[in-house]
Amino acid sequence: MNDAEFQAAKRAALVRQGHHCQRCGRNVHDPALWPGRSGHHRQLRRTADPQVRHSPENIIVLCGSGTTGCHGWIHVHVAEARRNGWIVPVGSEPASTPVRDWTGRWQLLLPDGTARTLTPGELIAIRTKEEPQ
Numbered sequence: 001m002n003d004a005e006f007q008a009a010k011r012a013a014l015v016r017q018g019h020h021c022q023r024c025g026r027n028v029h030d031p032a033l034w035p036g037r038s039g040h041h042r043q044l045r046r047t048a049d050p051q052v053r054h055s056p057e058n059i060i061v062l063c064g065s066g067t068t069g070c071h072g073w074i075h076v077h078v079a080e081a082r083r084n085g086w087i088v089p090v091g092s093e094p095a096s097t098p099v100r101d102w103t104g105r106w107q108l109l110l111p112d113g114t115a116r117t118l119t120p121g122e123l124i125a126i127r128t129k130e131e132p133q
């Protein structure tokens with residue numbers, strides 16, 4: 001585990017998200033304000049490919065901690081979190097798994113810390129490819 005890499009990815013995610021919680025949109029600029037904020041590993045920290053574990057495309061910032069706020073919610077509501085791209089199952093790539101933000105926009109998170117917003121057509125094309133045969 002490389003903590004410096006994780007810290008850098010969290011900073012990149014905060015800028016990418018405009019200091020909003022990825023799920024609810026709450027302003028998380030000041031981490032001292034309840035419920036605080038934390039970095040979430042879309043492909044869970046324990047199981048992620050070490051190459052992408054702390055990379056910006058695998059990190060989103062959420063309000064709360066691992067047990068409170070949206071971060072806590074995601075770990076309890078895994079199926080819904082997967083549908084929204086907040087959790088990426090093993091075998092899928094975080095960089096090619098669309099993630100939904102608080103405005104309802106769908107994006108691909110890029111390894112350089114930026115994101116590309118998907119058109120509805122692109123989203124449908126990706127989703128159709130993902131469907132089990």
Ligand SMILES: [Zn+2]
Binds near residue numbers: 022025026063064070
């Ligand atoms: Zn939130």
